[in-house]
Amino acid sequence: MIRTPPSAPPSPDLRRDLYAVAAAVLLVTVSVAAGRHIEDTRRTLFVDWPPLLASWAPHVGPGTPAAVLVAIATVAQGPALAARLPWRALLPAAWGTAMAWIFSLALIDGWDRGIARRLTTRHEYLQVIDRFHDIPAALRGFTGHILLDSPDNWPAHIAGHPPAATLTFVLLDRIGLRGGGWAGVWCITVGATACVAVLVTIRALADERLARRAAPFLVLAPAAVWMGTSADAYFAAVAAWAVALLALAVTRGSLGWAGASGLLFGLTCYLSYGLTLVALIAAAVLVLGRHGIREHPALPVPWLAGLAVVPAAFTIAGFDWWEAYRLLVTRYGQGAGGIRPYGYWVWANLACTVLVTGLATAAGLRRTAATLVRRRTGPRAAVRLAFLVSVALLALLVADLSGMSKAETERIWLPFALWLLPACAFLTRPRAWLTAQALLALLLNHLLITGW
Numbered sequence: 001m002i003r004t005p006p007s008a009p010p011s012p013d014l015r016r017d018l019y020a021v022a023a024a025v026l027l028v029t030v031s032v033a034a035g036r037h038i039e040d041t042r043r044t045l046f047v048d049w050p051p052l053l054a055s056w057a058p059h060v061g062p063g064t065p066a067a068v069l070v071a072i073a074t075v076a077q078g079p080a081l082a083a084r085l086p087w088r089a090l091l092p093a094a095w096g097t098a099m100a101w102i103f104s105l106a107l108i109d110g111w112d113r114g115i116a117r118r119l120t121t122r123h124e125y126l127q128v129i130d131r132f133h134d135i136p137a138a139l140r141g142f143t144g145h146i147l148l149d150s151p152d153n154w155p156a157h158i159a160g161h162p163p164a165a166t167l168t169f170v171l172l173d174r175i176g177l178r179g180g181g182w183a184g185v186w187c188i189t190v191g192a193t194a195c196v197a198v199l200v201t202i203r204a205l206a207d208e209r210l211a212r213r214a215a216p217f218l219v220l221a222p223a224a225v226w227m228g229t230s231a232d233a234y235f236a237a238v239a240a241w242a243v244a245l246l247a248l249a250v251t252r253g254s255l256g257w258a259g260a261s262g263l264l265f266g267l268t269c270y271l272s273y274g275l276t277l278v279a280l281i282a283a284a285v286l287v288l289g290r291h292g293i294r295e296h297p298a299l300p301v302p303w304l305a306g307l308a309v310v311p312a313a314f315t316i317a318g319f320d321w322w323e324a325y326r327l328l329v330t331r332y333g334q335g336a337g338g339i340r341p342y343g344y345w346v347w348a349n350l351a352c353t354v355l356v357t358g359l360a361t362a363a364g365l366r367r368t369a370a371t372l373v374r375r376r377t378g379p380r381a382a383v384r385l386a387f388l389v390s391v392a393l394l395a396l397l398v399a400d401l402s403g404m405s406k407a408e409t410e411r412i413w414l415p416f417a418l419w420l421l422p423a424c425a426f427l428t429r430p431r432a433w434l435t436a437q438a439l440l441a442l443l444l445n446h447l448l449i450t451g452w
Helices: 012-041 064-084 087-109 111-116 125-132 135-140 163-174 179-191 194-205 208-219 231-252 255-269 273-288 290-295 300-317 321-334 342-357 359-373 380-401 421-426 430-447
Strands: 054-056 448-450
Touching: 012 342, 012 359, 064 087, 064 208, 064 430, 087 111, 087 179, 087 194, 087 208, 087 430, 111 179, 125 135, 125 163, 125 179, 135 163, 135 300, 163 179, 163 231, 163 300, 179 231, 194 208, 194 231, 194 273, 194 380, 194 421, 208 359, 208 380, 208 421, 208 430, 231 255, 231 273, 231 290, 255 273, 255 300, 273 290, 273 380, 300 321, 342 359, 342 380, 359 380, 359 421, 359 430, 380 421, 430 448
Parallel strands: none
Antiparallel strands: 054 448
């Protein structure tokens, strides 16, 4: 008689990972139950399926087969390909796969609802294209339309962002890429490059092995549900490349990369007020690359020069960033932001982050903390990556505590959430964790209609 040997018990690390996952699931479950109760009794959350701005609507669509195929292929072959592809081939492969994943998830809702109409709704940027026929005049008068009681007040997303966000879509319109379809394709195509920027940063500051381990998780992130189609995906990519180019500058001593990084940081601040918090991630890069700065003390000069370009251009054109932000704080209190309860959203926003980054990231963050605790004895590259991820988490928590992001953080926090995903590089059994990530994204996109 052949006896099957008993299966080995899970390792202590795996058990702790599962505890972290259980805690994340509990957080989401409580946020759904509490949010449902608050919305049913008080109607103060202004979301249909708390904590997400979404509606319950099980459905399939033309993107369903493609999304399933991309998920299966990435789970089956992603870790192996990421390990053996030449680095220069891995980066475009990651970009292409991320685009396929985002597009296919968006097309579950169909081309019209999933992509073409996303940026044309009453809150979105394409609603005001005609009001920018005279761009200098529109910039000079921008702050005069932020408050709700101002004449011809801007729709929510235009009022809630500096004008570089709107100008992006105005310029796309000017060059002939008109309408929601082109705007959606722009956001997905550019947004998908964010995973490449994160990989470049990890390789520069930690090592290539960890970057390769993180690659499939950056590609197959549940965040893709909100990256198609949202302008915040585009913002996330610009911010990520600002960080990546800074990492290249400090590790290679490149004045050119430093100037380009500064330019993108300046643009980032004029795409979204909240992205000034990316400065924390930049500070982490400077800490990790401090030896390179000591060897090349001139690096801050081109970085600061690049950083000044976009703010100077908008200031000369007549837009006052600080005045606009002050008015935005008032506008935020005039609308749903002034009614949504801080006591719920300050922790429910973190449940949104769980859904955006997935259960694998919850386990990865547990291992990130363990790596920092053992930093004196752990591998140097792992400690450096753990530090970078931890600072990104800090930036997200500061955004949360500010109270300026009550709800819709599944979209608004994409630029920070992407930097949590590399924590998955610390996980063993990558295919099992990738499966969990893919299933979460597929369930979210097939059971809910997301919107903003």
